[in-house]
Amino acid sequence: MSGFFFVAWPVLAWALAILGGLYRYFTLRYTYSSLSSQMLAPGSLYWGSVPWHYGVVPILIAHLLAGVFPRAAAAAVSPPTALLVLETAGLALGLLSLVGLVILFARRLGPALRRVTSGMDWVVLLVLLVQVVTGVAIALFVRWGARWYPYTAAPWFWSIARLAPDPSRVAVLPTLAQIHFMSGFLVIALFPFTRLVHLVPFPITYLWRPYQVVSWLGRRGRGRAGP
Amino acid sequence: MDVRAQISMVFHLDKCIGCHTCSIACKNLWTDRRGAEYMWWNNVETKPGTGYPTLYEDQARYRGGWRAGTDRPRLALGGRASLLARLFHNPRLPALDDYYEPWTYRYEDLLGAPPGDEQPVATPVSLVTGEEMEIEAGPNWDDDLGGSGTYALNDPCLAALTEEERARLLDFERLVFFYLPRICNHCLNPGCLGACPAGAIAKRGEDGIVLVNQEKCRGWRMCVSGCPYKKTYFNWSAGKAEKCILCYPRQETQQVPACMHSCVGRIRYLGVLLYDAGGIARAASLPAAELVEAQRALVLDPSAPDVVAAARASGVPEHVLDAAGRSPVYAWVKRFRLALPHHPEFRTLPMLFYVPPLLPVMATTTSGRYEVVGDELLGAADADRLPLRYLAALFTAGEVAPVAEVYRRLVAVRLHHRAASVGDVPAERAARALAEAGLTAAEAEEIYRLGALASFDERFVIPPFSREAAIAASGDVHDHQEEEGAGFLVPPRRGW
Ligand code: HEM
Ligand code: SF4
Numbered sequence: 001m002s003g004f005f006f007v008a009w010p011v012l013a014w015a016l017a018i019l020g021g022l023y024r025y026f027t028l029r030y031t032y033s034s035l036s037s038q039m040l041a042p043g044s045l046y047w048g049s050v051p052w053h054y055g056v057v058p059i060l061i062a063h064l065l066a067g068v069f070p071r072a073a074a075a076a077v078s079p080p081t082a083l084l085v086l087e088t089a090g091l092a093l094g095l096l097s098l099v100g101l102v103i104l105f106a107r108r109l110g111p112a113l114r115r116v117t118s119g120m121d122w123v124v125l126l127v128l129l130v131q132v133v134t135g136v137a138i139a140l141f142v143r144w145g146a147r148w149y150p151y152t153a154a155p156w157f158w159s160i161a162r163l164a165p166d167p168s169r170v171a172v173l174p175t176l177a178q179i180h181f182m183s184g185f186l187v188i189a190l191f192p193f194t195r196l197v198h199l200v201p202f203p204i205t206y207l208w209r210p211y212q213v214v215s216w217l218g219r220r221g222r223g224r225a226g227p
Numbered sequence: 228m229d230v231r232a233q234i235s236m237v238f239h240l241d242k243c244i245g246c247h248t249c250s251i252a253c254k255n256l257w258t259d260r261r262g263a264e265y266m267w268w269n270n271v272e273t274k275p276g277t278g279y280p281t282l283y284e285d286q287a288r289y290r291g292g293w294r295a296g297t298d299r300p301r302l303a304l305g306g307r308a309s310l311l312a313r314l315f316h317n318p319r320l321p322a323l324d325d326y327y328e329p330w331t332y333r334y335e336d337l338l339g340a341p342p343g344d345e346q347p348v349a350t351p352v353s354l355v356t357g358e359e360m361e362i363e364a365g366p367n368w369d370d371d372l373g374g375s376g377t378y379a380l381n382d383p384c385l386a387a388l389t390e391e392e393r394a395r396l397l398d399f400e401r402l403v404f405f406y407l408p409r410i411c412n413h414c415l416n417p418g419c420l421g422a423c424p425a426g427a428i429a430k431r432g433e434d435g436i437v438l439v440n441q442e443k444c445r446g447w448r449m450c451v452s453g454c455p456y457k458k459t460y461f462n463w464s465a466g467k468a469e470k471c472i473l474c475y476p477r478q479e480t481q482q483v484p485a486c487m488h489s490c491v492g493r494i495r496y497l498g499v500l501l502y503d504a505g506g507i508a509r510a511a512s513l514p515a516a517e518l519v520e521a522q523r524a525l526v527l528d529p530s531a532p533d534v535v536a537a538a539r540a541s542g543v544p545e546h547v548l549d550a551a552g553r554s555p556v557y558a559w560v561k562r563f564r565l566a567l568p569h570h571p572e573f574r575t576l577p578m579l580f581y582v583p584p585l586l587p588v589m590a591t592t593t594s595g596r597y598e599v600v601g602d603e604l605l606g607a608a609d610a611d612r613l614p615l616r617y618l619a620a621l622f623t624a625g626e627v628a629p630v631a632e633v634y635r636r637l638v639a640v641r642l643h644h645r646a647a648s649v650g651d652v653p654a655e656r657a658a659r660a661l662a663e664a665g666l667t668a669a670e671a672e673e674i675y676r677l678g679a680l681a682s683f684d685e686r687f688v689i690p691p692f693s694r695e696a697a698i699a700a701s702g703d704v705h706d707h708q709e710e711e712g713a714g715f716l717v718p719p720r721r722g723w
Contacts, residue, residue, distance in 0.1 A: 031722030033446035033466035034314075040355065040463055042322045053315040111356040116464060120723045194723065201445050203314075203424035207307050211299075211421040212507075215429040217694065 005182055006167030010160055013189035020192030021200065034198045040112045048103035055097025059090065059135070066146075070154035077146045086146050087139065094136040101125070101132055120194045127186055134180040142174055153181070229504040230527065230538040232547045233415070233435035234473060234497065234689070235578035236487075237559040237566045238408055239678060241585050241637075242494040245406035247271050247367065249486035249495075253410075256485050257472070262464025262721075264329035264354045267366055268471040269486040271408040275382035275396065275617070276369045278407075280325040283457040284383045284570065290319045291455030292418045292573030295515075299508035300574050302421050304452055311424060319452040323463065327364040329354040355463075372404050379404070387620035396613070403613050405584040407621075408494070410486060411458040411471035412569065412577030413437050415502065415525070416511045419470070422453025427468070433547075434692065435578065436473045441719060444468050455573035465721050479692040487687060496681075498554030498688040499547060500578065501527040501538055511574045515624040518571040525576070526561050529554065550690035555677060556580070563674055565633055572624035582678075583618050583630065585637050632664075636674075639664035643671040 024031065038045045066073035077083040105125050108117045138145050152169040159166040170181065191197060253269040272278045286292060286303060293300035304310060304319060332349035340347030353360040369378030385393055396403070413430075417437050420428040427443035428450060430436070439450070439459070446466040450459040459470040474484035482488070487495040502525045510521040527534045529551035538548055551557065559566040559582060566580035615627050615634070623629045639660035646657035661671055677685070 028722070029442045030467075030719050033444070033722055034448075035466040035722060036446050036448055036461065037463070038317065038320055038448065039323045039461055042316075042320065046316045046318075049315045111358055115356055116721075118723045197722075198445065201425065203311065203426070203445065203447065205426065206311060206424040209426050211302075212416065213420060213426055213429040214432045216432040 002167055002171045005178070006156065006170055007160065007165040009182065010157075010185050013185035016189045016193075017191040021197065024192050024197065032197055032201055033195075035116075035195050037108075037113055037116060040116065041107055041110065044103060044107040044110075048100050048107055050100065051096045052100025052104055055093045055095075055100060056132070059093050059097065062090065066149055067154050067157050070150035070158075073146075073154070074150040077144075083144055083146060087144055090146065091136065091139040094132065094139055098132050098136055101129055105129065120190075124190060124194045124196060127183060127190060130183045131180065131187055134176060134183065137176055138180055142177055148173075228527075228534075228537040228541070230501055230534065230541040230543055231432065231435065231504045232538075232543050232551065232690075233413070233500045233502055233578050234478070235413070235435070235500045235556045235560075235580070236410075237496040237556050237580045237582065239494045239496070239559075239582040240405055240407065241582065242492040242678075243271070243406040243408055243584075244492045245271055245273070245371070246491050248489050248491050249408055250366070252485040252489035253471075256474075258469075260462075261354075262462035263460070263469060265323060265326045266460040266462075266469065268458070268460075268469075269408065269410045270366060271406050272367065273370055273372055273379075273404050274407045274621070275379040275385060275404065275613075276372070276375075277378045277381050277383075279366060280321045280457050282325075282381065282383060283321075283455075286455060286573070288319075289321070289452060289455070289457070291453060291457070292575055293416065293421070293511060295512045295574065298512065300416065300511040302418070302453060303455075304422055304449065310422065310449055314424065314447050314449075317448055317452055320448055320461075321451065321457065323355070324364075327366065327368070328360065330360055330362060384617055384620035387616045387625060388614055392614050392616070396617075403586055405586055405613070407569075407581075408486075409456065409458070409569070410579065411437065411473070412456060412575065412579040413471075413473060414578060415504075415507050415576035416574065418453040418455055418573070418575045419450035419459045419468075420453075422449040423447070423468075424449055428459075431475075434475075434478075436475050437470070438472055438475070439468050439470055441467050441469075455570065455575060456577070465719060467719075475692075478689055479694055481689060481691065483683075483687045483689065493681075493686065496555040496559065496686050498556040499529075499551040499690060500554060500556055500560070501529050501534060501543070501548075501551050503527060507576065511576055515572050516626050518574070519567060519623050519626065519629050522568060522571060522576055523561060523564070526557070528561070529557060544690075544693075546693075547690040550688050553688045555681065555686055555688060558673075558677060563636065563670065563677075565636055565674070567622035567629065567633065569622060570624070571622075581622060582637075583622055583633055584613075585634070585641075586613055635660070635664040636666060639666055640671045640674045640678075643668060644675050 077086055107113055108121070108125070152173060156167055156170045170178065187196070191200075249269045250267055250271055254267065258264070258266045258268060267279065270279045278284060282288060283291075290303045290305075292303050294303050302310075305313075330351045330353050333352055334349050336349045337347050350359055351362050352358060368374070372379050379396075385396070388396070413435055414437065415435070417428070417430060420430060420437060424447045425443055425445045427440045427445070429438060429440065431438065444467045446461070446468070448461045448468065450468050450470075451457065451461050453459075459468050461467075462469050474482070474486075477484060483497065487497055506525050510518075510525050513521050527538075529535070529548065535548060556566075560580050566582050568577045568580055571577070615630050616625075619625050619627045619630045639657075642652050642657045642660045646652040646654050661668060666674075
């Protein structure tokens with residue numbers, strides 16, 4: 001059982017995410033979109049989307065960084081005050097994202113938004129709800145996540161990445177944490193099949209691209225136009 | 228000099244009869260799809276009025292276009308990082324209600340109605356929710372000053388007028404209005420393009436047409452805010468930005484854009500302008516008073532030998548140069564200085580120009596009889612028409628002098644031709660008007676011809692685009708599959 005959940009499932013999830021994402025990018029690029037519903041209900045989007053994203057994006061980045069650099073993460077939270085500050089900030093962001101998510105969920109029940117909501121949109125919102133609720137519960141009841149994450153989850157990720165899977169350290173964690181892991185990989189697996197693809201093409205290049213873009217015919221540019 | 232060609236347009240507002248044929252032609256061709264029903268790439272609005280979408284000209288609210296910077300303009304929307312921080316919710320995006328909720332009618336209600344004493348009625352249903360709805364707004368809700376107390380009174384350009392002028396405008400018996408047909412201006416310094424985080428919008432180098440690449444668009448919808456004219460739209464069903472494509476697939480096959488081809492009033496002109504691309508940044512960051520002249524200065528004379536040489540050096544093909552030489556747009560904008568850009572203070576350097584409407588009050592009926600105003604034709608022109616300050620707010624960033632110049636010219640042409648054809652205007656008055664306007668009799672004749680008699684082929688001078696040939700010349704055609712030309716390999720369906 002733990003072999004499937006802690007070894008096969010993460011591998012499968014990443015494989016689906018990467019291969020599915022690439023396949024979708026190269027065959028159905030048109031479908032990569034935020035699928036914004038702002039025009040139809042701008043007010044409720046503000047109260048849902050802003051708390052949600054400002055909550056979840058920093059949390060996601062923290063999870064990623066601590067997973068990739070476990071030693072630095074462990075060192076960062078070794079002073080008790082740092083731990084307390086980080087945990088409090090994490091909990092606050094978690095609650096913020098939870099509030100946003102609930103509003104995002106509720107607004108989709110309205111008549112206009114229901115028409116632009118696919119089945120997969122509901123699946124995504126539900127899975128994310130599970131993910132955020134278990135995350136917040138962990139912050140409250142399985143203390144202190146920032147402390148144990150670098151010694152349990154991070155080595156487990158690395159063991160899979162090194163192709164020598166060792167789930168022993170996560171197998172002993174409380175069920176709540178295990179649910180959070182499993183649904184976390186479900187979020188990853190869902191990426192290419194849902195609107196979640198919208199965060200992959202984050203337009204960071206906007207920071208340095210020239211303001212004006214002129215396209216000339218043919219890759220080799222201008223001077224070749226017309227007979 | 229970096230010379231480029233731009234397909235640009237002139238709309239002669241005196242000739243617009245507000246029939247909306249252009250809008251319908253465009254809608255039938257391009258926006259008759261789910262999520263696009265509310266879009267009017269071509270719309271015709273009544274001025275004074277709040278326009279479509281409501282109050283789009285009010286940049287305190289929408290922050291479209293650019294602000295003057297020291298050496299180059301800056302996006303009014305904000306800096307690059309702050310734009311990215313607002314992707315999750317764009318506070319400057321118009322809502323569907325700022326346009327209108329699109330609807331259709333349940334026509335089965337008519338056909339399936341049981342026999343009875345009352346006429347059956349087709350119930351309106353929303354194209355968004357599919358449910359029955361009250362129609363509260365629509366395209367051209369304020370057509371011909373309908374509800375002018377709500378719409379005309381709130382026109383942002385009226386801010387330029389005095390209290391008294393405003394009151395006079397709304398004095399119902401003397402109400403004046405005109406129509407303003409609008410499409411994308413295919414600007415030299417597009418705000419939509421500057422604001423697109425994904426870099427999905429580009430200006431085509433060969434003809435200046437501004438296009439959204441639907442495969443690159445990620446639905447960040449900043450272009451809608453960046454365009455001060457609100458001529459990029461967000462397809463709420465497909466999740467993509469869409470805008471006027473200047474009918475490039477038609478133009479590439481030598482057909483005239485649908486809105487122009489169908490224009491009943493023959494108000495539209497299309498042709499090539501040559502311009503100096505190196506001067507764009509400077510021309511868009513000058514003080515407001517200099518903008519109109521700076522934009523005119525960017526436009527180059529296609530008959531000047533040095534311009535032709537520079538254009539050849541910049542790779543402008545011969546057939547485009549030839550079309551530029553016959554361009555009616557060049558005649559209106561630069562030779563005759565009669566066409567003005569719409570809201571140059573938005574600093575996008577729009578390439579659609581308007582010949583402002585003359586709108587003279589020729590007669591009144593206060594006594595129940597038709598009485599000619601003043602003792603001479605067009606004599607009282609200044610007092611009894613839309614205040615010049617209003618037109619200046621619309622076309623010259625508030626500068627009255629360039630609008631007044633256009634009016635002197637327009638009136639002079641009319642007096643000259645009236646003197647010649649009807650003879651009730653004294654020849655010396657016509658001559659005086661021409662002199663004041665700085666026109667010769669031959670030029671006035673030419674303007675009259677271009678405005679009143681120009682044939683289809685004189686109004687629309689489209690160079691051969693020869694896109695296929697150009698692609699072939701630059702390599703293997705198969706290198707460019709999915710990159711060039713029109714059309715999709717996969718049907719453009721909403722993602723999931
Ligand atoms: C990294 C940068 C991100 C950007 C720029 C971004 C941007 C957006 C945008 C523009 C929307 C559409 C909002 C609208 O309806 O107008 C959206 C929706 C959404 N985003 Fe993100 N997002 C990001 C990250 C994330 C992450 C990390 C998650 C979760 C793992 C996420 C989950 C969602 C969900 C579930 C929705 C749909 C909300 C709804 O039901 O309407 N996003 N995002
Ligand atoms: S008018 Fe057209 S080119 Fe100019 S900013 Fe708007 S959409 Fe872009």
